[in-house]
Amino acid sequence: MHEETPVLFNFPSSKPDSTLYDASPVERDLIVLPLSDTVLFPHMLAPIFLVDDAALAATDLALDGDRTVLALARRELTLGTTGLSDLYTIGVEAVIQRSRKMPDGTTSVVLEGRRRMRIVSALDHDAALRVRAVAIEHHGEHTIAIEAMMRAVRSLFEKVVRLSRTLPDDAYMMALNVDDPGGLADLIASTLPISIANRQQILETVDPEERLHRISTLLTQELDLLELESRIQSQVQKEVDRSQREFFLREQLKVIQRELGQEDPTQRELASLRSRMAATHLPVKARARAEEELGRLEAMSPVTPEYAVVRTYVEWILNLPWSITTEEAIDLRKAAKVLDEHHHGLAKVKDRILEFIAVRQLAGHNQRAPILCLVGPPGVGKTSLGRSIAEAIGCAFVRLSLGGVRDEAEIRGHRRTYIGAMPGRILQRMKEAGTLNPVFMLDEVDKLGADFRGDPADALLEVLDPEQNSSFSDHYLDLPFDLSRVFFVTTANYLDDIPEPLLDRMEVITLPGYTEDEKLQIARRFLVPRQQAASGLVDTPLRFGQPTLTTLIRSYTYEAGVRNLEREIGSICRKTARRIAEGRTYPRVITPKLVEKLLGPPRYETNTAESSAQIGLATGMVYTGAGGDTMPVEVSLMEGKGVLTLTGQLGEVMQESAQAALSYTRANATALGIDVRRFEKLDIHIHVPEGATPKEGPSAGMTIAVALISALTGRTVRHDLAMTGEITLRGNVLPIGGVKEKLLGALRAGITEVILPQKNSRDLVEVPASTRSRLTIHLVNHLDQVLELVLGPPPPEPEKRSLRSVLARSR
Template sequence: MEEIIAPPMNIIVERKAIDPEDLIKENPILPIKNMIFFPGVPTPISVARSKSLKLVQDVQKAKGIVGVFCQKDTNIDDPKFNDLYSVGLVVQIINVIKEVSEGITILLMGVHRVHLEEITMEDPYLKGKFSILKTIYPSKSDKEFREQQKVVKNKLLHILTSKIGIPDFVVNSLKQSKDYDYLANLAFITVESSMKKKQEILACDDLKERYNKLLSLLEQESQLVEIKESIRKKTQMDINRQQKEYFLQQEMKNIQEALGGNIHDIEIKEIKEKATKIHFTSEQRIVFDKELKKLGLLHPNSPDYSTQMNYVHNILSLPWNAYTKDNFNLARAKKILDKDHFGLEKVKDRIIEHLAVLKLKGDMKSPIICLYGPPGVGKTSLGKSIANALGRKYFRMSLGGLHDEAEIRGHRRTYIGAMPGRIIQAIQKAGSSNPVIILDEIDKVGNDYKGDPSAALLEVLDPEQNFAFHDNYLGIDFDLSKVLFIATANSLSTVSPPLLDRMELINVSGYIMEEKVEIALKHLLPMQLENHGISKFLFDIPRKTMEAIIEFYTHESGVRELNKKIAKILRKVARTIAENIDYPRKLAIKNLFEYLGVVEYSKDKYESNEYAGVVTGLAWTAAGGEILFIEAGLSKGKDAKLSLTGNLGDVMKESAILALEYIKTHASQLDIPETLENWNIHIHIPEGAIPKDGPSAGITMTTALVSAFTGRKVKSHLAMTGEMTLRGKVLPVGGIKEKILAAKRAGIKEIVLSKENQKHVEEINDIYLTGLVFHYVNDIREVLDIALLF
């Protein structure tokens, strides 16, 4: 079998002229496989078949010519006429390059294209007759053909320069060559393509057409070369980058060793040293050592390394079993609480009781206190005072708008960006295992598809469970039983019942005028003077002026709005001082318009009892207690229609219907002169833009209707609140303290309440009750006897 070897492009051989008469004679035929010869290019091949070896020996002796034709089927070892392509080359055997045991390598030079006419002999090798094929050359003026030749040359050089092993002098000699026929034939041999396509090109007589086909093959070969070159460069780039990273890492390692060791090892060593100072339990120590060992096995470039490092640091940052010492000086604690907050006696007493138990027992699971009441009464700031009184660390955690359970329990470490829950974060920031943590706005916790945070708080706030609180991120139980949790809420209606069951509820009601004045003068004004950089000797607000600010510029149970008004005044004072403008050192009531503008609120005043059917009621709102006026009017009509206006809720509407039904049932006993069927009844509660609801206006509406039907006026300076049943029984209602404060502000002197509300009144400090007379009733008839005049 003949093996084709790449042509030696550095060998230049002159073609010997062949007499056409020699071709008519019988000449040897050398069949070859997988190779197409083209004229003018010396090409080495290996000869191994016995017939071919005999042919080479005879031709070499006779110095004759040989016809070379390519086989159609490479698997045939003894080809015949039909097994060969009809177009081949007449070649000269230039030299025997190499002899081996299996055959020889010879150098052939193609001379002319020929057509195989017939085979005349088959042994000892093939002989036959063939004729020269003429080539059709383009005209010398054909510019397109000249450009084709140049393009072929450029494409060939591009392909050769990309091949490995081609000497530079060969490429340079080809660049300088002007023999375009030789370059074209060399390109035919060099380009990689099928034998069938190359045979078609060899058989093409039109040289221009032959160039067109060659250019198509060269273009394909050129694109393949570019793709291979691109892949080679990318591969080389990756190798270079890897080598660069390797050398940089080795360099970094050398630097680290020069500085005292590997940074990774140094970090692990520092972590171990810190861990020795932490008071882990045996179980906690086992878990920590396991996680630290896992960190040591990770490579610093591993994506899990930073996650594991953060986890270990989170464990180290927690104050495991580290507690601050409680201060059991009850006198000092009471002094701090009184200094920071005026009033709130019930809350203060509860804290002192807690300290007393701790002092006697030495250890007690901290109870969960929930302070609820209107905004601005000092629920949140009270927690800081408690922490100061106990000598504990303090942390405030706002729960308003929280709707993801993971915010409480933490995220699992498998998630990207996982972190501990807010409870563990609070412990970390507080720096001790027994801080005071304020759970602010616990009534505003929401829930969605991510879970119910209030359910997660059950474990946090249950003393029977929180000694082993489990955070999803931490994975180690943490003891929260020594933490004093204080929750705050504006309303308990939105807090889940199981959560309420775990807390001790303490109502922080609104302040009366006297308390607000004291808070403003002792706390708010000095604080705002300091915040605005004004000395207490340069400005002051007298007590009477402060009362006017509270009465006409605020409308709240707490003092938050009052604090804003004081800040507004001091901003204007600061400007006048900075501009060297004269200003009053003591703010008078007459100057309030200049500093605060027009009066924003009119004082709730009692309206006279000049008209029958008008009764003063008491209501509770989020801003504290208020008085409201219930008006009943009658008009002649056939339908006896009941109209209710004033933006009333369903419960209040039901109270009105119930009151009317009671009156219809007991009309004769109430001395109502005419039948009710002849009257249209209208009940109105002023300030219709404000929603109103609740059952506490039941006795007030009944009194207003009876007053309207009988024409009897209501006793002056009297207000009432209470729910009524269909039988006329008066039931207790809530918000008693706030309602009493509203009555005092409005100038009310007498209040009618349910007999069962008497216990709530007795719990109120006497300072709130001064100047008021209370009537405790069980039945609506008692209310009417007290309220209506004859």
Template structure:
């Protein structure tokens, strides 16, 4: 035990009590038997040291603050138990701080404070250390020394002299504080070692702290050893890599190859792939690492991996399920087209209910310019999907669809996979344009390759030759477009839902022009929508006299032409007034009238019949003329007609010969006369089963010398027995008749069901006459006398049918409805 300081024997005339200056410590605890240097900067602390140095004994009391951050501690901020220490040295530094060295002597408790402006003085009570029994003392001494030695085995920074000194101590208190001074325990742990009254508890707590430090040091050493090994391995790898780089440099290879492989490996790790694709790409990457970077095979493998990683295997656009918003978008972008819009809205409704359905395959069939491709874009906007367009016109290589096998030089995936890469999503609206214009050669049939793409039962596992693995196309909304349905292979048609877009009526064209085309072209040509006005008559004049199409593409060109001329005028003169475009000024802008429609013959003529035909550009009038001349029964058909129309002409001749008696025709006419049937506009190819009854009517009119009604058009095919067969494209043909100002149309009776597709505004202006037999056609088309039409029953008796009368002198201009009436 240490000697009790003299000051505790004399102060206050009381044994074990004294009054000393206080030096608060921030985050350090000074133990008895511990010599410690301190740096003091606070004024009160410096004054306390000065006071201690002025005393003969040079004693001061050291107590730790409860809050180290407090710069001006008060009584409540000071721990009550601390250490009485002797100031061994005090040195003032140039910066105003004081360095002092103190030696801890004994524990003491603060009983009272003396308030002072310059420093604290405290009344102290000396804390005596209890003695231990001999056996207990030896046990604690041994355990403390053993724990300390175990620690020093891990910490080589503690000298052997320190270990020997601590091992030779026999005083438990001196051993306690001397050993504790060798550790960097936390301040609260050191304070507990100082405050605990029971010596055995203090020794037990010290042993626990030393064991904890030993465990921490062991763990820290293991971590350091592991890091050291890793660093050694890393240094070894670095050295080997440097050697490899040097070798590659000598061989002329690029050092950036290693960085590319690392980047590629990171992409593989970060990319979410299907199980099959992940196995494939890792296998190919392992092969790539073993290859010479400059080899051709390495380039092929690297490109293959890059393709797999760049595809949107699981990336999908969020699909909008708001049907009202989708309907609004579709109506904003397109006027009319009710059936395609209805089908898209049905799809969205089912998707909202089912959540997961296979993408439908829609095929929009119609003439150019009716809005097939733009409708696909609107579907993309309405559904929130990405939009991809692939034009198939002229594609004749199967590899364009399925991709090339990697054995070929320059191999690439097919257009389907390439387009998905551009889209960046696995569920876009995929528009396959001009699907009817694909061709084939020795490299395969691309339409056959499309069968798997467009089959909802197969395209969830589409196998591209380049990828050589299945890719799921079932979430894609495929929309195909075509001008003519017969040009699409039948197996391909079977996989698609056909939606026809036959063309627009004049009324629909007018609305499209007003709502879309005019504002668009005005803006594109730098004009102000408020300064350029197209009248209703001007729009109808452009539609009727400068375009002849089912769509609106040429109509838009003509409007753009007018806008350009207006823009030139505005740029030249700087005029800021409103420019009105009316029906009279249209010819000034566009030149002479291009098409004169609706000008019927001034009177009924013999042998001239107005037929109706369907083309990929919409419906057209088909004028059929026939003539007879003395000869030997030769039969000629001219006008660049196809085989089907030539066969129709021969069938008409046979029918006329079989019924010559009923029509008062010489039964030997085919021996005495040559018959010539001509369809004008011979440069235009014409074919199809729709002109049989027109040819037959023309022949009968020529042979009987009876005229044909000029304001009547007809369509239908004929059999040898005179039966009228149904035809296709009825809506386009009726629209063509309407555009030409014809208000009476004969159609096959079997085609009456198709009249539902024709707009009501058109049906109100056209009289439709369904017929089943050629006799009905002749009876309604042949003019017997002015205002009368021949109709012969099978018994040969003539009848005047219930057919709308016509004024023979009525001009064609008055036959057309006024623009305001449409």
């Protein structure tokens, strides 16, 4: 059974017709008409469609009699067998005004509600339910409070009708014509879209004033809901109207521009992209992707957010140098001249670069571009060497600093699904270069980091692998890009900080620190002219003599490169420029004394050789990040219990070298002329001065052993001789590194003779001839050879037997 919304209220002005409504009896026997999804109110005309068997049977019996029924609402919306327990106990006495069979088999009836009735008892029934019901009447005064409540309810109802899209406008007019408070509440309850339970609650409320209160609450809730719905609908409509307005305006603008002979900027941009794509030589995959994305762009509205994303992606594809190469100037003489003009020394590096150029001249582009790794201390010219390589071969130069990079996406880019995604720095620099064969410098490759966003070093594996970088894939571009023709040059300060898989892909070239002579040449040829030009002293006669530059190198800088040296020269030039700008006199020649006046007292002191031979003091040679230097080793003996003490911030390897030197001495004590029993009565203290500086490495083993043996035997050690080398427990001397720098440091300290391991003879080729001619170099295989060269004669026999004398001499 289906019921429609009521369409009419009939409030009689006089008594109803007695043939239709007998008002005299208080109780009546009535046929029950179940209503499934509506509640019938008094004085209401409602068309109802009947499909339920119980409702059809009740209608047929009522039509055979006086057409009067008791309309009761179901407690639940179910069809089938109906009992009194399934129905509410309060309903409305109604008269069937009309009944008609519909084509679909249902029956349509029109009910006219009369008065409220409550079931008193059930009667016997067969086809339809019969009950005895009593009328519910309420007689009350029409007070001022009720009149005020009616006005408030009418006002709320007016607002609801005005905002609602389902309530007819004449519903409010009908409410204005109802003077009865209960009837007004019934009218509004029948028209509001409220639940069956709420309608039944209004029907069961007998007191009109209370009924108005309930209706007022329901009207307030409905009004709040309608106002919210109206606001939402208004906002949506505004958005739709604005979009439609923009669309119409753009269409009108297109027509106006077409009439004026102008072109739409969006269409002009798309046409420009299309023409650029036609003129660009793209690989097959790149062209197919660009065509696809450009087709999407043409079918997309320019106001959508994705329009800018797709346009940026297409522009990146068109801006990359897919097939553009730079014609290389293959001229070995010119390349060598360029390298010599920009860098002094670095013969090994220059030779490797010239070899690459020579092979490229013979093999052409069939030869794979090398991946060089320039390793050396700060300030030796690693970064500037990359620019010189690019200028020497006539290629573009781009640089990417990797210091502090911790995100893998910095190398490979972000995927396009992320907001603000961009290609990685590799493709960004390739776009900047505009060619497939630039010189690409990856600076500070040993400063890469790793965190939760990935390891950038892993992303560089594909970039620097000649077997893979021909199809490098960036996350943003998602297309293979050829990096095989790029000349990659990486720089680092230390190899230990570079991951092994990444280091395996590079050819390592070590840049040693500059010698003092090389620093003098670099300062004279490059640093002084550059700082004079930077300070505006190009036309001013200002000369730096060799003694002045030597003073700056030795006393004001301590480095392997020339970065701080250039800063000090620049400081002198700026101070001179200030005096010129103030109109004061200024020096034309910078002397060593004037350097101290301008820069203050010397900051560093060069280690010098001892003035005389001493017992328990040997001179070693070290290689630091600032170059080579000498290192004294002191050994002191004290009465004790054989305890060995090591001081001077010695690293683990250096401490092990000291232990090895002591073990060798004890094992060969008899041959060395040392009483074995003395080791149990002496405490040995080995100290390396400048304790604030950490020291590490095995090359001090020879020096420690000589100083220890000197202290135990009472024999002096030559002060004009320095040594370096690792020793074993059997006294064999093993090779070490940094030979060139160590020899230069020894020469600077006033040393005339040095001792090196025999296997380091191959490293003497890199030592300048001028340095080798000023030094006497002894090559040894065993510690016995070292002792013969450095130890003085044994002390007299009585002194040798006196422990107190030995202790006094060692101090």
